[in-house]
Amino acid sequence: MTTVHTDITQFRGSHYDFGCAQGLFIQDSPVLRNRQANWRVRKPRFEIDEQDAKNAFIRFAPGIWDELLGLRDALNMPMNDVLRDFGHYRVNAKPSGCSILTGSDFMVRNYDYHPLTYDGRYSFFQPTDQGYAIIGPASRITGRMDGMNEKGLVMGYNFMQRRKPGDGFVCYMIGRMILETCATVHDAIMLLKEIPHRGSFSYVVLDRNEDTYVIEASPRSVETRKSNICTNHFEILQHENRHHLDDSYRRMDRIKEKNSHSVNAHDAFRLLNDTDKGVFSKLYKSWAGTIHTTAYFPKSLKAWFALGGDQEPVEFDFSSWLKGEKITAEPIYGELDTHLGLANME
Numbered sequence: 001m002t003t004v005h006t007d008i009t010q011f012r013g014s015h016y017d018f019g020c021a022q023g024l025f026i027q028d029s030p031v032l033r034n035r036q037a038n039w040r041v042r043k044p045r046f047e048i049d050e051q052d053a054k055n056a057f058i059r060f061a062p063g064i065w066d067e068l069l070g071l072r073d074a075l076n077m078p079m080n081d082v083l084r085d086f087g088h089y090r091v092n093a094k095p096s097g098c099s100i101l102t103g104s105d106f107m108v109r110n111y112d113y114h115p116l117t118y119d120g121r122y123s124f125f126q127p128t129d130q131g132y133a134i135i136g137p138a139s140r141i142t143g144r145m146d147g148m149n150e151k152g153l154v155m156g157y158n159f160m161q162r163r164k165p166g167d168g169f170v171c172y173m174i175g176r177m178i179l180e181t182c183a184t185v186h187d188a189i190m191l192l193k194e195i196p197h198r199g200s201f202s203y204v205v206l207d208r209n210e211d212t213y214v215i216e217a218s219p220r221s222v223e224t225r226k227s228n229i230c231t232n233h234f235e236i237l238q239h240e241n242r243h244h245l246d247d248s249y250r251r252m253d254r255i256k257e258k259n260s261h262s263v264n265a266h267d268a269f270r271l272l273n274d275t276d277k278g279v280f281s282k283l284y285k286s287w288a289g290t291i292h293t294t295a296y297f298p299k300s301l302k303a304w305f306a307l308g309g310d311q312e313p314v315e316f317d318f319s320s321w322l323k324g325e326k327i328t329a330e331p332i333y334g335e336l337d338t339h340l341g342l343a344n345m346e
Helices: 015-026 030-041 050-060 062-075 079-087 171-181 185-194 246-257 265-273 318-322
Strands: 002-013 099-103 106-113 121-127 134-139 146-149 154-161 200-206 212-217 222-225 288-297 302-307 314-317 332-336
Touching: 002 015, 002 302, 015 062, 015 121, 050 062, 050 079, 062 079, 062 171, 099 154, 099 200, 099 246, 099 265, 106 146, 106 154, 106 200, 106 265, 121 318, 134 171, 134 288, 134 302, 146 171, 146 288, 154 171, 171 185, 171 200, 185 200, 185 212, 185 222, 265 288, 265 302, 288 332, 302 318, 302 332, 314 318
Parallel strands: 002 121
Antiparallel strands: 002 332, 099 106, 106 288, 121 134, 134 146, 146 154, 154 200, 200 212, 212 222, 288 302, 302 314
């Protein structure tokens, strides 16, 4: 077992200043060193044109471009390196797991991936220039793998496959853009139909109207369906699926067995976080081990977070934070059944 931790960060201000603050936070941290060491081992198999990337950000989320400029200035990095490490446009994403279950007023989500890719940062951000305030764990500094915004829109995504990538944004940046620019599930659907996709993922969204959708997105097409369960296979875009889906179907069956349409949030959290229920994964070396379990509540703007399995979640009151209250910024600790640490560890 390895003891791991997630730091809590809170920021109110412009996107540029947010980028600067994040740059100062990570400049002497293992997160940045591990990220750069990764590129020395694994040479990028993609090219990013700075003007092309800028045009894409300006069209869909101009504030995030300002954030990247802040990171550039704080870290004194060439813009091409900033785009490689933090832009998430035309980069490649590794395969992963993940399971999501929603109810009338909650989403519970297991994030399954490789520990060394995990930032170990839980972010509160309230922009003063543009975009909605967001709560959720950060992915590659600027991205979000799940989260909730001030309008009560909740988002999580699940990997499907990475064959035939397109020229577009990667899932964690798309997740951030959904939360930053969309107020309802229908806004999210419109954005996902317009934005260019690098890979194939399902995005699960829930809002205060109790609307929940699974949006199946690939570089070639986007389809939507009503469902409250999602693992790692498409149900509409089946021709886009991977060949080996046994574990995805197994986790979905385990969730369905628990009468998921009537389960409450606490039971849903235990179903995904308890290591003996059949949904929590320990496949860390295969890029599919559960690192965190989150829950979001659109109407109350409460959020739960747990690192590792068999944990009682830490609760955050996002509504109070939006009104100016600071939350306790102590790190959150957990254990993973692996010798691998997170990116925020030496």
